[in-house]
Amino acid sequence: MRERGPRFPNNATKPLPQSDPVSSQPAWIADTPLLSIVLTGRNDGYGGDFAARFFRTLQFNHEQLTSRGLAHEFVFIEWAPPADRPLLFDEIGRELPNLNRRVCAWYIVHPEYQIALSLNPRLEYLEFLAKNVGVRRARGQYVLTSNCDVYLGRCVLDALERRALEPRVLYRAPRHDLNLPEDLHEVTWEMLEDPRNLAGPAHVLKRPYMGSGTGDFVLLERASFHEIRGFNEVYRVARIGIDRNVIVKALASGFEIRDIGGPVYHQNHEGSYRLNPKAYEGRETEAPWGDRRWHSSGVSYVNPPTWGLANAPIRAVAEHCYYVDFSWDAVPPLVDLRGILVPAARAGLPAPGQYVRKR
Amino acid sequence: MKRFLRRLLAVFGLAPASAVASQAQLVAESRKGSLTWKNRAGEAMARVKALEAEVKRQTHLNDKLRTSTQKLRLRHDEIEKLLRERLVEAEHALIVAREQLMVIDAKLDILEGAANVLDARTRTAISKQRNETVAPI
Numbered sequence: 001m002r003e004r005g006p007r008f009p010n011n012a013t014k015p016l017p018q019s020d021p022v023s024s025q026p027a028w029i030a031d032t033p034l035l036s037i038v039l040t041g042r043n044d045g046y047g048g049d050f051a052a053r054f055f056r057t058l059q060f061n062h063e064q065l066t067s068r069g070l071a072h073e074f075v076f077i078e079w080a081p082p083a084d085r086p087l088l089f090d091e092i093g094r095e096l097p098n099l100n101r102r103v104c105a106w107y108i109v110h111p112e113y114q115i116a117l118s119l120n121p122r123l124e125y126l127e128f129l130a131k132n133v134g135v136r137r138a139r140g141q142y143v144l145t146s147n148c149d150v151y152l153g154r155c156v157l158d159a160l161e162r163r164a165l166e167p168r169v170l171y172r173a174p175r176h177d178l179n180l181p182e183d184l185h186e187v188t189w190e191m192l193e194d195p196r197n198l199a200g201p202a203h204v205l206k207r208p209y210m211g212s213g214t215g216d217f218v219l220l221e222r223a224s225f226h227e228i229r230g231f232n233e234v235y236r237v238a239r240i241g242i243d244r245n246v247i248v249k250a251l252a253s254g255f256e257i258r259d260i261g262g263p264v265y266h267q268n269h270e271g272s273y274r275l276n277p278k279a280y281e282g283r284e285t286e287a288p289w290g291d292r293r294w295h296s297s298g299v300s301y302v303n304p305p306t307w308g309l310a311n312a313p314i315r316a317v318a319e320h321c322y323y324v325d326f327s328w329d330a331v332p333p334l335v336d337l338r339g340i341l342v343p344a345a346r347a348g349l350p351a352p353g354q355y356v357r358k359r
Numbered sequence: 360m361k362r363f364l365r366r367l368l369a370v371f372g373l374a375p376a377s378a379v380a381s382q383a384q385l386v387a388e389s390r391k392g393s394l395t396w397k398n399r400a401g402e403a404m405a406r407v408k409a410l411e412a413e414v415k416r417q418t419h420l421n422d423k424l425r426t427s428t429q430k431l432r433l434r435h436d437e438i439e440k441l442l443r444e445r446l447v448e449a450e451h452a453l454i455v456a457r458e459q460l461m462v463i464d465a466k467l468d469i470l471e472g473a474a475n476v477l478d479a480r481t482r483t484a485i486s487k488q489r490n491e492t493v494a495p496i
Contacts, residue, residue, distance in 0.1 A: 119472030121479065235465055237472045294468060298461035335473045337466045342458045 033071035035160060036140030036222070037061065040077040040130035041148045043085045048182065048269050051088060054148035055095045057267075060187050061152050062103065068161050074104045075138045079130035080111035089321055101320045107133055108317070112326040113309065119236040119334070122288055127215070128231035128242040129309075133324065135230045136308025144219040145231075149269065150175070151192055155262020156217075167221040170250045171260040174203040175213035180267045192265045199268050205259045208251065209297060215243035217264050220250075228253050229303035233332060234339035238290025245296040252300045252343035300343040304332050 039058075043051055058074065065072045078088050089106050092099065109130065117126055131145045142165055156173055159165060177199040180191060191197060203212050220228075232245050247257055280287035312330035317323045368374060374382070 119469060119476055121476070235469060237468045291468075295461035295465055298458060299465045334476065335469055337469065340462055340465045340469070342455075342462055 031071075031139065033073045033140045034142060034163075035065070035070060035072040036075050036134075036138035036143045037072065038075045038077070038131050038134035038138055038143060038145045039148050040079050040127060040134065041088060042078055042081045042125075043088045043091065044082055046125075050148070051091055051095070053267060053269065054088070055092060056184065056187060057149050057151055058092075059096060059099070062099065064152060064157055065160075068157055070157070070160050072103060073138070073140060075134040076104060076106050077130040077134045078106065078108045079125065079127075079133075080109060080114040083111070089318070104320050105137065105139075106318075106321040107137065107314070107324055108321070109133060109309070109324040110326040113312075113324070113331070116326070116328070116331045117236055120238065120290055122286065123236075123239055123290055124288055125239065126236065127239050129233055129236070132230035132233060132303075132308040133312075134308075135225050136310060138222060138225075140222060142219060143222050143225050144217070145215070146218075146264070147216050147266070149267050150216045151187060151265040151267075153192070153262045153264050154189070156260055156264060158262075159260050165219070165221070168224050168254070169221075169256045169258050170224075170247065171217070171219035171258055172205055172210040172214065172247075173217040173219075173260045173262065173264045174205050175216045176202050176263040176265050177268050178265055184267075202263065208257065209244060209247045210257050210259060211244050211247065211297075213266070214247060216266060217260075218243065218246060219260065220255075224255065228255075229305075229307045232301040233303045233307050234301050234336050235294070235299075238292070238294050238296075240287075240289040240292045241294055241296030245299070245301065248297055248343050249300050298343075300341050302339050302341065304336065304339070306330065306332065 039054075041050060041054060062072075062074070076088075081087055087108065089108065113129075114126060117129055135143055135145060142160075153173065153176075159171075165171065176192075178192065178197045179199045180187070180197060184191075195202075205212065228246070228249050230246075232242050232249070235242070235245070250257060277292070280292075284291040284293055309324060309330045311327065313325040313327055314322050315325065365375065
């Protein structure tokens with residue numbers, strides 16, 4: 001087994017031009033697509049054949065967006081990749097040779113960040129810190145944070161095509177879990193929209209939080225995402241609930257939460273939290289996603305201005321592929337208690353969740 | 360004959376003594392009855408007066424009670440309004456307290472996590488240092 005560490009030695013690549021200090025948008029990228037889809041993952045076999053699910057989804061979403069003439073980019077954060085397995089970046093080149101690399105911005109993040117940032121050693125993957133790296137660097141007018149096995153639905157594509165999106169509105173879409181064959185090669189609308197493939201009753205988004213599978217669809221104007229400084233980076237004790245927490249932050253910031261009008265589709269797989277949310281009942285602190293009882297719907301946060309590893313040194317390692325080197329300058333403080341606060345009182349803001357005694 | 364004599368006497372306004380005596384007794388009895396009735400009437404009048412006074416007193420009392428009830432009702436409404444306000448305040452205070460508790464709880468989670476992480480890092484650093492110190496030269 002290879003040792004953990006950077007896959008790209010510092011002297012092997014050319015340094016990147018200086019980033020824009022305000023937005024951290026790399027100066028070498030000029031275009032502004034309508035949509036940036038921020039995804040994160042690594043080649044660790046999560047939920048079975050992760051890479052195959054991801055490539056299938058990526059291809060489908062790319063084809064649908066392209067067929068409607070919607071300018072888009074995929075911002076992929078390969079977070080702390082395991083040293084003993086090939087990079088997803090290398091695999092995608094082999095699996096999807098026809099994919100235009102120009103629609104991708106690939107960031108490989110040094111594994112040291114996972115260790116340096118973690119406040120809970122049981123968390124194997126700081127998913128939302130990874131997504132923040134992408135949100136921070138996304139170029140699109142609108143930024144969608146989603147997951148690697150989520151297919152965009154027709155209503156989502158329609159809304160994008162109609163240019164019906166508004167700033168300071170956080171769009172949500174319900175997730176439809178599907179039972180699809182594991183060895184699927186191609187996905188069609190018929191498969192996605194066939195009610196017989198639904199793994200359970202179709203979810204309906206409920207006000208005010210419109211939660212349930214939030215991590216699968218958070219769509220926000222780029223400037224608005226920057227205004228709230230992405231997902232919570234202060235509470236790094238759990239992964240679960242961070243997606244719900246961004247809704248609280250958005251509401252407390254005066255944003256509206258709106259249903260985009262139709263679902264996204266998710267292929268069920270082993271290891272999915274959805275399939276067995278009570279697996280760690282009675283020993284919640286041992287869960288690999290953290291304690292699900294934390295008050296994600298009752299507290300707000302203020303990330304440091306350097307959110308999304310803004311101060312991390314980045315260098316190009318291939319076309320549209322960048323390596324995020326480790327630097328303590330990019331790591332926020334271990335403890336920032338002022339960054340956790342009561343959500344601002346706003347008319348119509350929901351009452352906080354019930355206090356759950358943990359201790 | 361007796362009847363003739365009685366009629367004759369009656370012509371002159373006279374009557375036999377026995378009749379006069381009985382008539383006199385009747386008059387006396389009537390007078391006595393009249394006095395009794397007069398007394399009873401007086402008593403009744405007094406009773407009426409007393410009852411009228413009682414009615415007046417009761418009316419006054421009723422008015423007083425009505426005023427008092429009205430005052431109490433107003434006070435009741437005021438207290439109810441006050442209690443409602445207090446309840447809203449208490450509910451608000453409870454929400455604020457609950458929010459603060461949640462924030463404190465989240466901060467405690469962070470502190471606990473940081474303490475665990477630092478503990479692990481310190482242990483690793485110390486054992487690494489020890490290994491270096493005791494390494495054979």
